[in-house]
Amino acid sequence: MNPTNPQDIFKQEAQELLAQLETTLLDLDNDPGDMSLIDAAFRALHTIKGSGSMFGFDAAAAFTHHVETAFDQVRQGKAAPNRDLITVALRARDQMRLLIERPEEADPAAEEALLASLHQSLQPIAANASPSSREQTWRINMRLPRDVMANGTNPLLLLDELRSLGSATVTPLTDEIPVLQEFDPAACYLSWDIVLKTDKPREAIEDVFIFVRDEMQLEITPFESGAAQTPDPGAAPETEGLPEKTGAVLAGKVHETPKQEARQPQPAAASASVRVTAERLDELMDRVGELVITQSRLKQIAASSSDQQVRAVAEEIERLALELRDTTMGIRMVPIGSLFGRFRRVVHDLSRDLGKQVNLTMEGEETELDKTVIEQLNDPLVHLIRNSIDHGIEGPDERAAAGKAPAGQITLSARHAGTEVHITIADDGRGLNRERIRQRAIERGLITADASISDAELFQVVFLPGFSTVSEVTNLSGRGVGMDVVKRTIEALRGKIELSSMPNLGAKVTLRLPLTLAIIDGLLVRIGQARYVLPLSAVEECVELPPCDSALPGQCSFLNIRGELVPFLRLRELFAARTPPDRYQKVVVVAAGDMKAGLVVDQVIGNHQTVIKSLSKLHSGIEMFSGATILGDGAVALILDIPHLVEFGQAAEETMRDAA
Numbered sequence: 043m044n045p046t047n048p049q050d051i052f053k054q055e056a057q058e059l060l061a062q063l064e065t066t067l068l069d070l071d072n073d074p075g076d077m078s079l080i081d082a083a084f085r086a087l088h089t090i091k092g093s094g095s096m097f098g099f100d101a102a103a104a105f106t107h108h109v110e111t112a113f114d115q116v117r118q119g120k121a122a123p124n125r126d127l128i129t130v131a132l133r134a135r136d137q138m139r140l141l142i143e144r145p146e147e148a149d150p151a152a153e154e155a156l157l158a159s160l161h162q163s164l165q166p167i168a169a170n171a172s173p174s175s176r177e178q179t180w181r182i183n184m185r186l187p188r189d190v191m192a193n194g195t196n197p198l199l200l201l202d203e204l205r206s207l208g209s210a211t212v213t214p215l216t217d218e219i220p221v222l223q224e225f226d227p228a229a230c231y232l233s234w235d236i237v238l239k240t241d242k243p244r245e246a247i248e249d250v251f252i253f254v255r256d257e258m259q260l261e262i263t264p265f266e267s268g269a270a271q272t273p274d275p276g277a278a279p280e281t282e283g284l285p286e287k288t289g290a291v292l293a294g295k296v297h298e299t300p301k302q303e304a305r306q307p308q309p310a311a312a313s314a315s316v317r318v319t320a321e322r323l324d325e326l327m328d329r330v331g332e333l334v335i336t337q338s339r340l341k342q343i344a345a346s347s348s349d350q351q352v353r354a355v356a357e358e359i360e361r362l363a364l365e366l367r368d369t370t371m372g373i374r375m376v377p378i379g380s381l382f383g384r385f386r387r388v389v390h391d392l393s394r395d396l397g398k399q400v401n402l403t404m405e406g407e408e409t410e411l412d413k414t415v416i417e418q419l420n421d422p423l424v425h426l427i428r429n430s431i432d433h434g435i436e437g438p439d440e441r442a443a444a445g446k447a448p449a450g451q452i453t454l455s456a457r458h459a460g461t462e463v464h465i466t467i468a469d470d471g472r473g474l475n476r477e478r479i480r481q482r483a484i485e486r487g488l489i490t491a492d493a494s495i496s497d498a499e500l501f502q503v504v505f506l507p508g509f510s511t512v513s514e515v516t517n518l519s520g521r522g523v524g525m526d527v528v529k530r531t532i533e534a535l536r537g538k539i540e541l542s543s544m545p546n547l548g549a550k551v552t553l554r555l556p557l558t559l560a561i562i563d564g565l566l567v568r569i570g571q572a573r574y575v576l577p578l579s580a581v582e583e584c585v586e587l588p589p590c591d592s593a594l595p596g597q598c599s600f601l602n603i604r605g606e607l608v609p610f611l612r613l614r615e616l617f618a619a620r621t622p623p624d625r626y627q628k629v630v631v632v633a634a635g636d637m638k639a640g641l642v643v644d645q646v647i648g649n650h651q652t653v654i655k656s657l658s659k660l661h662s663g664i665e666m667f668s669g670a671t672i673l674g675d676g677a678v679a680l681i682l683d684i685p686h687l688v689e690f691g692q693a694a695e696e697t698m699r700d701a702a
Contacts, residue, residue, distance in 0.1 A: 048194065052097040054317065056142050059086050060135055061383070067132050068386045074123040083131070084113040088249055090138060092203075096194060101148070102141035108157050109134045112164055118243065126163040129394075132387070134160060177208070177241045179265035185233035187257045192228050195254055201234065203250045208240030237265060320413070323374060327560050330363075330370045331653040334561060337363040338651065338674035367561050367651065374414070374560065378456045378465070379407030381416050385427055385454060392431045399448050400435055405455035411463050412558040415535055419465070419553075422528040426467045426551050427452065429525075434471030434549055444546060446470065459634070462537075462685065463557055468550040474501060474543035482509070501541040505529040536656075536668050538685070554685065556668070564652035564671070566679065567630065568645040570619030573679045575652050575671055580684040582631040582638065584646050601629060601640050610640030611687060616666070634685040641687060654681065666690075 063086040070079045087110040094103035109131060115121040137156055141148050182204070186197055204210050215233040219225070238247070247262055248255070337360055344356035382404045393400040435450035442448065451470045456463060476497065483489045483503045503509055507526040532539045537555040557579075564575035585603065587610075600607045610629055613619075624644040631640050654669045661667070668683040 049097050049099075051317075052093055052099070053142060055093065056090060056139075059090050060139050062086050063090075063135050064132065064387055065383055067128050067135065068390055070123065071125060071128045071390065074125060074128065077117070080113060080116050080123060084110065084117055085249070085252060087113060088252055092199070092253060094142070096196060096199065099142055099145075101145055102138055105134075105141055105153060105157075106138055108160060109138075112160055114246070115164060117245070121164045124163065127160075130156065130159045130163050132390075177239055179237065179239045180244070180247060181261075181263050181265045182236040182238060182247065183233070183259075183261040184236070184251070185259040186230050186254060188226075188229045188231070190230045190254060190257070197230060197232070197234075200250055200254075201236075204236060204238060204247070207242045207246060207250075208238055210239075211237045233259075320417075323413075327370055327374060330367055331561060333363055334367060334651045334653050335672050335674070339676075340674075342674040364651065371558060371561065374412050374558070375410040376413050376416060377407060378409045378411050378416060378463070379404070381419060381423070382407055382454055382456075384420065385423065388424055388427055389431065389452065392428060396431060396437075398431065398435055398437055398450060400431055400450045400452060403451065403453045405453065406457050409456040409458060409463060411456075411555070412560065415463075415555055415558075418531060418535060419555075422531050422553075423454075423465075423467065425524045425528055427454075430467060430469040430471065430549070434469040434473070436472055440472075444472075458557070459554075462634075463555050465553040465555065466550060468548060470548040473545045473547055473549050474504075474541075476500065476543075476545075479503065498540070498542065501543065504541065505539070560654060562652050562654065564650045564681070565630065566647040566650040566673075567628075567643040568647060569613050569617055569643050570621045572617070572619070573647065573673065573677065574613075574643075575650060575679050575681045576630060576632065576641070577652075577681070577684060578649065580632045580634065582633050585629050585631065585640075587627040587629050587642055601631075603631065606638075608638050608640050610642055611690065612642045614642070614644070632684050632688060634688040637688050639688040639690075641682070652681065 063083060066079050066083045066086065070076060070083065073079070087106055091103045091106040091110055094100070094106065112121070112127065112131075116123050116127075121127075134156055137148070137153060184200075186195070190197065201210075201212055204212075213235045215235060216231075218233070219231045225231075240246075244262060248260075251258065251260055340356050341360060344353045347353065386402055389400050389402040392398075430452050431450075435452070436444065436446070438448050441450065453466070453468045455466045455468075458464075480489070480500060483500070484491050486509070488503050488506065489495065489500075505525050505528070509525070529539055532553055532555070535555055537553055540552040540554070541549070542552075543549040563578040565578050565581050567574055567576060583603075585601070587601075599610060601610050602608075608631060614623055628643050628646050629640040630643060630646065631638060650671075650673075652671045655671060656669055657664070657667065665686050666683055667680045669681045670678050671681060673679050
């Protein structure tokens with residue numbers, strides 16, 4: 043997409059407006075009588091129609107005009123909002139998106155049927171509507187900013203829209219047109235005086251100028267009944283009731299009236315944000331990553347140099363690289379609420395199609411996550427929510443028999459947990475059928491009939507390709523396709539997926555995702571002759587391993603840290619280091635969620651800005667590492683997967699306790 047193409051810019055803005063419209067309509071579905079939401083929906087439709095017409099999307103603008111008209115009738119009290127109107131408006135919103143993004147795929151017959159449904163949703167109310175409002179005459183004086191045409195606004199379209207409200211007499215005012223030598227063909231020097239007779243309210247007139255209201259000068263005043271006659275084009279225009287300067291202009295006395303400072307166009311407010319393509323952000327992040335690697339190399343060179351100036355410059359570059367890294371990372375981080383908001387429509391449509399009452403609750407919408415991660419989470423979350431509604435939430439009769447509320451509940455939440463973000467999808471439905479899953483797993487040869495496995499291990503089989511416990515195939519489920527794709531997508535993001543359930547209390551899916559896929563602060567350690575990186579945000583503290591513990595056999599022991607027993611792992615044994623251990627080994631205490639574990643290393647080297655590089659597919663099965671990085675001397679260091687190691691340590695602790 044070319045950001046300099048006006049049509050591409052409109053498409054980007056239309057996506058935001060359509061998302062805003064969908065959110066407003068879903069809010070309106072819960073409270074159809076909220077007129078502020080009606081106004082918000084009307085403004086979004088009005089903006090889409092006006093911008094679409096301006097940038098050549100005539101089909102989208104024409105279709106949107108019909109939907110806008112329907113909401114305008116609601117605003118004027120000629121029709122009352124109802125859920126049928128909102129349902130049709132949501133379908134119309136999808137049609138607008140199709141007409142903007144892929145107009146060649148639009149079906150005229152489907153569009154006509156949709157407009158018929160829209161008209162039908164208003165018809166029963168419009169038949170009993172109150173009589174139309176009394177006509178009123180307004181005098182409108184408008185002066186647009188000089189750069190209005192350069193910014194893409196056509197004044198003639200504004201005048202045409204005013205004429206569509208009623209009978210309008212338009213008089214152009216030419217008092218600010220300069221001499222030819224000073225004339226700028228891209229500037230707007232005209233202003234207009236309009237006498238408009240309409241039955242529409244004042245708000246409808248103001249909505250015409252919704253795009254340029256903040257930058258223009260606009261006066262809308264009731265026109266006195268004595269002056270309501272339409273001016274004779276051949277006669278001198280009337281000046282009574284006009285501002286002083288306007289009257290002087292119409293009387294041909296521009297030179298006698300000084301220019302009023304208040305009538306000068308005001309400069310447009312500076313934009314608070316700049317739209318940048320995602321590709322440029324990714325490219326910037328790549329460059330920052332290479333800069334961080336080069337800075338690490340410079341740091342090593344400076345450390346071996348006796349030149350104080352070289353060391354000072356290296357320290358300054360390190361500080362600047364760190365600030366640049368944090369700034370760039372901040373640009374990439376976006377609130378996860380931008381993703382969560384999309385699923386309200388999914389729940390709304392599915393609950394209607396399946397005849398179930400489902401409420402969606404969202405928590406932790408302010409939690410920030412790397413935009414690259416968020417972009418890839420939409421499809422997995424849609425599938426998990428569909429599964430919860432289709433398989434988990436019971437129908438009204440079944441819920442009543444179980445003593446539950448008629449409406450099912452789905453909770454979508456996000457929270458930070460160290461270097462991870464945990465996203466949870468929980469429902470209060472019937473839960474997973476453990477026996478059916480076990481039986482299907484035995485039938486497929488995934489487990490033996492006498493196997494003793496935990497629920498967490500058993501539930502993981504639902505993520506295998508083709509696995510399904512549903513006997514009847516529907517348009518939503520039953521083919522065993524989807525859950526394996528969800529798991530592959532999450533693992534490709536260096537995340538993990540967990541599934542838990544309680545009979546008749548519901549199921550919960552937890553996605554554990556890395557906070558970012560780019561650069562992290564790391565702690566560089568040495569084990570044998572190899573160096574490894576631990577994510578610094580997961581590190582609690584570093585202590586020295588007591589000599590009495592360094593000789594204990596096995597992979598796990600316990601360390602008493604201020605009265606708390608913390609299991610620790612000897613990474614030398616896990617990684618099969620062949621060199622003799624250092625005399626004074628260190629224990630790095632790390633945490634993942636509520637669990638802690640100690641990792642025994644030979645040496646703690648220090649902090650390291652870590653540019654994460656993904657492992658190849660050949661190494662994707664190595665669970666103890668989440669990636670790799672390049673050190674300042676060009677060597678490769680593996681990044682330890684802290685959650686996996688903590689789980690390993692906790693499992694070893696439970697095994698030792700069971701044995702004891």
